[in-house]
Amino acid sequence: MWGWIFVFLALALLLYIYFLKRELRKLKHEIKGLPTRSSFGSRLSLDFREKTLLDLLDELNQMIDAFEEKNRQAKQMEENVKLSIAGLSHDLRTPLTSINGYVQLLHAATDETKRSHYLKMIEHSVKRLLEMSDHFYDLARIExxxxxxxxxxxxxxxxxxxxxxxxxEQFEEKKIELQFPEQPNERQIIADNLMLIRVIQNIVQNILRYAKSKAFISYRNEENYLVFSVKNDIKPDSKVAVEKVFMRFYTEVASRTNTESSGLGLYLSKKLVEKMNGKMDAELNDNWFILTIHLPINKNQT
Structure with a gap:
């Protein structure tokens, strides 16, 4: 009797080893093929339900998930770089062409009034180039x-x-009326000062470019956030696609002939706000464009 039990156990052990080796060979084969199919969501699997092997399988699949996520991020970054280069080439070409044209006119002009005008336009284009460069630099560092x-x-x-x-002075020149709340909000927020300055500057530039005649600033407290809202009226012929305003390189002019905007200001602002643990939204209500920013309140403020 003991002999038969020994034979049975030996056969069971041999079968266990056989199936174990078979699954390990299968696993080895699947692992070799991972580089060519891992980006399609493939996962390793086993037919032999053995706890140690299943634990190993779980660990390997977690590694595959991490690898695919890194691969996805790398591809996304590559696409972002391509898009940035294309956008940069397009947006820099316009002010550079403008500078070149005004330089030619400046050389040919003898009238001091015209020369002064051409110099002013050149200075304006140079300022736009510097602003664009700052945007692209910040964007590259964030991403x-x-x-x-x-x-x-x-x-x-x-x-x-x-x-x-x-x-x-710019608001006066554009004839845009600003209205601040009568009572300023005294609550302090937790944020990065330099990033916050850049966000507000971008919002101001957006108002100067697209507002018709008025802009209103308001604040309110909402749970753990200070909510900052800016709304401005828009020009009658404006074609703002509110669902696209936070997209990279979006401008109101579909043909992207708008020389005043690189289409990065609000995209960059949203990225900066999110990096400071806040959120930024936009909506269009009749002829009013409204930006809303939530920023975390300093709970330790006395």
Whole structure:
């Protein structure tokens, strides 16, 4: 009897080893094929339900998930780089062409009034080039996680008023009326000061380019956030696609002939706000374009 039991156990062990080796060979074959099919969501599988093998399988599939995610991020970054290069080439060409044209006119002009006008236009185009360069530089650093964030407690309403009023002459020139709340919001937020300045500046530039005649600033407290809203009326012939305003390189002019905008301002602003643990939304209500930003409140404020 003991002999038969020994034979049975020996056969069971041999079968176990056979199936184990078969599954390991299958697993080895599937692992070799991973580089060619892993991007299609393939996963390793086994027919032999043995706990140790299943644990190994789970670990390997987690590695595959991580590899695919890294691969997806790398491809996305590659696409972003291609798109950035294409956008950069297009957007820089317009002010560069403008500068070249005005330089030629400047050389040919003898009238001082005309020369002064051409110089002013050249200065304007150079300023746009510098602004675009800053946008592209910030965007590249954000999307490669190289832009460091330094969070601190900031009096947001004071900063907003300071930046908006620094553009007072431009608002006067464009005949855009600004309206601030009668009582400023005294709540402080947690944010990166430099990033916040860039966001507000981009919002100001957006108003200067697209507002018809009015812009209203308001604040409200909402749970753990200070909500900052800016709304401006839009020109009658405006064709704002509100669902696209945060897309990279989107401009109101579909043909992208708008020399005043690279289409990166709001896209970059949204990225910066999200990096500061906030959120940024846009909506179109009748002839009003409304931007809303949620920024975390400093709970330790006294």
């Amino acid at each position: 490669t996680n190289q832009k460091e964030i330094v969070l601190s407690s900031i009096s947001f309403s004071n900063l907003v008023e300071e930046i908006f009023l620094s553009f007072y």
